[in-house]
Amino acid sequence: MRIECPICGSRDRREFYYQGAAVAVARPAPDAGAEAWDDYVHLRDNPAGWHDELWHHEAGCGAWVVVTRNLTTHEIRDVQLAQSVKEASA
Numbered sequence: 001m002r003i004e005c006p007i008c009g010s011r012d013r014r015e016f017y018y019q020g021a022a023v024a025v026a027r028p029a030p031d032a033g034a035e036a037w038d039d040y041v042h043l044r045d046n047p048a049g050w051h052d053e054l055w056h057h058e059a060g061c062g063a064w065v066v067v068t069r070n071l072t073t074h075e076i077r078d079v080q081l082a083q084s085v086k087e088a089s090a
């Protein structure tokens with residue numbers, strides 16, 4: 001799989017480190033209880049289809065990017081700098 005870094009251009013996936021979903025997971029309150037914390041730590045959605053993911057270009061320019069990728073086919077539809085995505089949603 002190749003990821004189109006907005007700074008460096010097309011790079012092999014091995015230059016990047018996957019950080020998880022680009023959407024923040026709501027953290028439970030400190031006193032929420034064991035079940036809420038267990039769900040937060042261990043349960044994640046595993047959607048098929050298009051999904052926004054956060055990747056770090058660790059072996060390249062060091063940029064944080066949001067990759068829109070189909071989790072079934074691994075096709076990449078879009079790659080944007082994470083800072084750009086954050087500014088657009090603010």
